[in-house]
Amino acid sequence: YTQKNDEDFTDRMNATDEVHDLLEKKPENLLEGKWNLWKGKKNYYLLYYLNIDGVYVGAWVNVNNLIKPFKYIDFGETGRALLASSELQPITNKKFIEDEKIDLTLKGNKFAVSGENERFMVMKKKSSSGDFYLLALIPESEILEKLPFLQRISSVISIGAVLFLFLFIFIMRKVFLQPINRIVSAMKKLREGDMEVRLPMNHNSTEFEVMNGSFNHMISEIKDLKINVYEEKLNLQRAELKHLQLQINPHFFLNSLNIIYNLATVKDFAIIQEMSKCLANYFRFMFRSNSYFVSLEDELKHTENYLKIQQLRFPEAINYDVEASPELMKCNIPPLVIQTIAENSIKHAFDMDEPIKIKITVKKDNEDPGFMEIKIQDTGEGFPEEVLWSLENDVSLTNQEGERIGLWNVKQRLNLLYEGHAHIYFSNEQGKGATVRMKVPI
Structure with missing residues (x-):
């Protein structure tokens, strides 16, 4: 004791x-x-x-006793911790505050620099348990003394952060961005119609390897499916074209033979020769090898043969006129596209009481020189309104008897063979009858 x-x-x-x-x-x-x-x-x-x-x-x-634990914190030689009242009046270390003339009010800030004999960094924190403050006084010289060390640490941290950022970007680019860019680029090429595009099977993450493999497999299946569908369409069009070639009107054939017989009776050998020659040329073209294209010259000759036969059958009831630019004669077009439309005019516009005139004009398109314009006009009553509506809305005109299959076949073949680049328009012109205008790439 x-x-x-x-x-x-x-x-x-x-x-x-x-x-x-x-x-x-x-x-x-x-x-x-x-x-x-x-x-x-x-x-x-x-x-x-x-x-x-x-x-x-x-x-x-x-x-x-509350201040004793703070003695183990390094505040520098003259730094220290102290307690203050709610009005920031010092409770401990009063004499030290007075001697150094340190202002503890801080003017509302949490920290400030104060002191006359020696500058101190003053920091305050209000207690959450009582109505008093804890303050720390750190000499400014102590802070400045350790500042280079802190700057070096800060520089090391900054450099490390930059290096980490570059490493992160490199990893992100290699692992994520490059594979995603390859997929986006492949999808753009696919949208442009390149069915040969494939994604490389690089050693990326398992997810991207599975995605690339699935993408390549999907493109291969789409390509095969597209080829199969296209071939099916070609086969269907080939069958329809063959059907059109074999679709010889028996009345037209028998009436033509009957006319030859009657002409032979009256010994009109010149007309018999003309009729026989036109029929031979007509059937030679109809039974020729199944091809997707013929020259414009051959198509026009075949159409003129058909119209000539009809003119010989109905003298002074049918007139026709064919005009075509010589520079286009060697250009290729699908067979029977002009003759089918001319035949449609004979079938639906011909009237024994009123002569009919059919005019065929072929020239370069005025708006686009890369296309030829084929125009077929007649002087009949024109297309019925329901037929025009069906043609404009791509509704099939083929009925149970197979009538009007010709116009539908022409429209479908143009769309398939030219992949949507050829166009056909149907209209009725006031006082001129039906008009069909085709726009076909040269």
Whole structure:
């Protein structure tokens, strides 16, 4: 037992008496259930109490003991930690604050630089448990002394962050961006019609390997399917063309033979020769090898043979006129596209009471020199409204008897053989009858 112990005991007893007096007076700023900053006769204390059925339970702590743990923090030779009241009046280290003339108010900021003899970085933090502040005073010289070290650390961290960023971008580019760009590029080429595009089977992530393999397999299947569909369409068109070639009107054939017989009876050998020659040329063209294209010259000759036969059958009832640019005669067009439309005019516009005229004109398109314009006009009554509507809306005109298959066949063959680049238009012109205009690439 020492004198120090005796002094501590006396202080505690004095503090006990002060606490009793304080609780009896119980001032308004003394809050129950919260740490209160209380100034005793010698020291400042933190007081906490609870009133349980008239019995006070609590504790008080000397504020000087609260500062002791901060001695182990390196604040520099002259730096230190201290406590202040809610009005930022120092509770500990008062003399030091006065000697250094340090302003603790900070003017609302959490930190500031203050002091006259030596500059200090003053930082404050309000306690969450009581109505007081904890402040730290760090000498400015201490901060500046360690600043180069901090700068080096900051530089190392910055360089490391930049290197990490470049490494991250490199990995992202190699693992994600490049495979995605390859897929996007392949899809663009596919949209442009390139069915040969394939994705390389690089050693990327398993997900991209599966995706690339699936993409390549899908393109191969689409290509095969497209080829099969196209071949099926060609076979169908070949069958329809063959059907059209074999679709010889028996009345036309028998009537032509009957006319030859009657002409032989009256011994009109010149007309017999002309009729026989036209029929021979007509059937030679109809029974020729099945080809997708013929020259414009051959198609026009075949059409003129057909019209000539009809003119010989019905003298002065049918007139025709064919005009074509010589430079286009060797150009290729699908067979029977002109003759079919001329035959349609004979079938539906011909009337024994009123002569009919058919005019065929072939020239370069005025709007686009890369196309030829084929125009067939007659002087009949024109297309019925329901037929025009069907042609404009791609509705098949073929009925159970197979009539009007010719116009539908022409339209379908142009669309298939030219892949949508050829166009055909049907209209009725006032006072001129039906008009069919085809726009075909040269």
